Structure formats: structure tokens, C-alpha cells
Amino acid sequence: MTSVTFDEALLPAHWRDFVALTKPRVMTLVVFTGLCGLLVAPGHIHPILAFTAILCIAIGAGAAAALNQWYEADIDAKMKRTANRPLPAGRMDRQSALHFGVGLSFFSVILLGMATNWLAALVLAVSILFYVFIYTIWLKPRTAQNIVIGGAAGAFPPVIGWAAVTGDISALPVALFMLIFFWTPPHFWALALFVKTDYAAAGIPMLPVVSGEVVTRRQIWAYTAIMAVAAMAPVLLQLTGLVYGVTALLGTALFAFFAFQVYRRRESDPTRMQPERRLFKYSILYLFLLFGAVVVDRWVLA
Ligand code: HEM
Numbered sequence: 001m002t003s004v005t006f007d008e009a010l011l012p013a014h015w016r017d018f019v020a021l022t023k024p025r026v027m028t029l030v031v032f033t034g035l036c037g038l039l040v041a042p043g044h045i046h047p048i049l050a051f052t053a054i055l056c057i058a059i060g061a062g063a064a065a066a067l068n069q070w071y072e073a074d075i076d077a078k079m080k081r082t083a084n085r086p087l088p089a090g091r092m093d094r095q096s097a098l099h100f101g102v103g104l105s106f107f108s109v110i111l112l113g114m115a116t117n118w119l120a121a122l123v124l125a126v127s128i129l130f131y132v133f134i135y136t137i138w139l140k141p142r143t144a145q146n147i148v149i150g151g152a153a154g155a156f157p158p159v160i161g162w163a164a165v166t167g168d169i170s171a172l173p174v175a176l177f178m179l180i181f182f183w184t185p186p187h188f189w190a191l192a193l194f195v196k197t198d199y200a201a202a203g204i205p206m207l208p209v210v211s212g213e214v215v216t217r218r219q220i221w222a223y224t225a226i227m228a229v230a231a232m233a234p235v236l237l238q239l240t241g242l243v244y245g246v247t248a249l250l251g252t253a254l255f256a257f258f259a260f261q262v263y264r265r266r267e268s269d270p271t272r273m274q275p276e277r278r279l280f281k282y283s284i285l286y287l288f289l290l291f292g293a294v295v296v297d298r299w300v301l302a
């Protein structure tokens with residue numbers, strides 16, 4: 001384990017490195033889906049407790065991201081996309097990242113349990129453990145199916161938000177979990193197609209590296225079909241209203257269109273935006289839109 005000597009000249013960058021360790025951009029969507037889960041749940045929660053619950057999801061997710069980078073510092077150093085993270089770039093020692101991640105994991109779970117209930121805290125703990133142990137340590141270095149199973153970690157936040165209010169888990173949060181679960185493979189494999197060389201260099205068995213582009217494009221298309229069913233399930237089960245129904249229908253149709261372009265593409269055309277890049281970008285907007293629509297249905301049209 002390396003240790004960096006304390007250098008006062010590094011001080012201004014110091015807190016920024018801890019923020020970077022939480023993968024703040026990715027976590028915005030994680031927190032947003034958690035917030036939506038909380039907002040659509042029936043029942044009352046004091047605004048301060050609601051805020052605390054969302055804060056705990058953010059802190060827990062950030063802590064899990066820190067532990068992911070603590071474990072993967074050597075891998076991140078080999079990839080262009082991740083080489084400038086605080087650990088591989090040498091701006092932070094591994095032990096600080098470990099203490100930060102473990103400390104905040106305990107803090108977020110215990111605070112959530114005390115502020116809301118222990119079911120919500122348990123699900124937060126499970127998602128942190130899932131991301132760190134099942135995905136990062138166990139599956140990611142071993143199998144190309146890593147994100148299909150490991151991706152479940154990122155699907156828990158709406159369940160946590162819901163449970164924080166109700167103390168239980170019912171059909172709608174399960175449906176929202178399934179939506180994120182089946183959304184994750186197209187989201188990630190689209191990106192993996194255009195950073196394939198990075199993963200190959202780091203020796204990570206991501207699908208495009210192990211099975212090739214054609215298989216990956218087919219799998220993206222297959223998971224998009226399953227995701228479409230998951231996206232429409234809340235409508236068919238009458239768990240949501242018209243705004244979600246229309247948003248999910250149109251949003252998913254566009255998702256399927258982009259996924260189909262990814263599926264069809266064989267040769268790269270440097271003059272146009274790559275379909276996989278477009279699908280990746282749109283996948284993020286898509287989840288924001290659908291989760292936002294569930295909330296609009298519940299609050300504006302109730
Ligand atoms: C195992 C599952 C997942 C994997 C492997 C994965 C992987 C990635 C990777 C490698 C990036 C590239 C950008 C970066 O390094 O910052 C990314 C971006 C992103 N991911 Fe995922 N992701 C997963 C699940 C999720 C989930 C569950 C969410 C939220 C619900 C999410 C939200 C985002 C967002 C918002 C970005 C864009 C960040 C930016 O603007 O830079 N991802 N994802």
C-alpha cells in the first residue's frame with residue numbers, strides 16, 4: 001500500500017479529490033431515482049427526515065464508489081478514462097480512500113436507520129455490499145456478465161426511498177427496481193463498445209472484449225426488449241398514470257430505435273456520431289424522464 005506524504009500545497013485539491021472519489025456525476029441519477037422512490041411512496045414523512053434519507057442514499061452511494069476505487073486503483077491506472085482519478089493519479093493514498101469509504105458506509109446506514117426505519121437502512125447496506133463485494137471484487141474481474149448481476153446494486157435506490165417512507169416494499173418499487181436492472185446492460189454495454197480498448201488494456205472481461213462487438217450489439221438489443229417490458233409494466237399493472245404511460249411509451253420507442261441502430265451497425269462511420277455513443281447519452285436522459293414522470297403522475301395529477 002502506498003502512502004503519500006502530506007503536502008500543504010495539495011490542500012486546495014484535497015477536498016475535491018474526496019468529492020471525485022464519490023463519482024458525483026453518476027451518483028446524481030442514483031440519488032434522483034432514490035428521491036423519486038421517496039416522493040411517490042404513499043404516506044407522510046417529515047421534510048427533514050426525507051432530506052436526511054436522500055442524503056444517506058447519496059453518502060452511501062458515494063462511499064460505495066470510494067470503495068470501488070480503493071479496490072481498483074491499479075486497474076483505473078491502466079485506463080485512459082480513469083487514470084486521472086485521485087488514487088491512480090497519486091493525489092490520495094489508498095488507506096484514506098478505504099477509511100473514507102468504510103466510515104461513510106456505516107455512517108449512512110446507521111443514520112438512515114435512526115432517521116427513518118431499519119428496512120430502508122438494510123436495503124442501503126445491501127446495495128453498498130452488492131456494489132463492492134458482488135460486483136467490484138467478485139464478478140467484474142471474472143465474467144462478462146458482471147454488470148447484468150452486479151448492476152442490481154444501482155437498482156436499489158428507489159426501493160430505499162420508498163421504504164424510508166412506508167417501512168415496506170410493494171409492487172411499484174419492485175417495478176422501478178426492475179426497470180433500472182434491465183436498463184443497466186444497454187446503458188453500460190453501449191459505453192463499453194466505445195471504450196473497449198480501455199477495458200482490454202486493463203484486462204477486464206467486459207462483453208465487447210470477451211465476445212466481440214456483434215454479440216454485444218445483439219445483447220444490447222435483447223436487453224432493450226426486456227427493459228421495454230419492464231418500462232411498460234407499471235402501466236399494465238395500473239401502478240402509474242397517464243403521464244408515465246405516455247412518457248414510457250415514447251421514451252422507450254426512442255430507446256429501442258437507438259438500440260436498433262446500434263444492433264444494425266457493423267462498420268464505423270467517422271462522419272456521424274456513433275450510434276453507441278448516442279444510445280449511452282440517451283440512456284441517462286431516459287431514466288431521468290421516466291422517473292420524473294412517475295412523480296408528476298403522483299403529485300401533479302393526483
Ligand atoms: C453495474 C452497473 C453500471 C455500470 C458498470 C456503469 C458504468 C458507467 C460508466 C463506466 C460510466 C462512464 C462515466 C464515468 O466513468 O464517470 C457511466 C456513466 C454514467 N452512469 Fe452508469 N453504470 C452502471 C449503472 C448505472 C446506474 C444504476 C446509474 C443510475 C441510476 C448510472 C448512471 C450513470 C450516469 C448518470 C452516467 C454519466 C456520468 C457523466 O455524465 O459523466 N449508471 N456508467
Ligand SMILES: CC(C)=CCC/C(C)=C/CC/C(C)=C/COP(=O)(O)OP(=O)(O)O
Pocket residue numbers: 023026030057060061064065068072082124127128131140153154156157
Ligand atoms: C445506494 C448505492 C450503494 C448505490 C450504488 C450505485 C451503483 C452501484 C451504481 C453503479 C454505477 C457505477 C458507478 C458503475 C460504474 O461501474 P464501474 O465501477 O465498473 O466503473 P468504472 O470503470 O468507472 O470504475
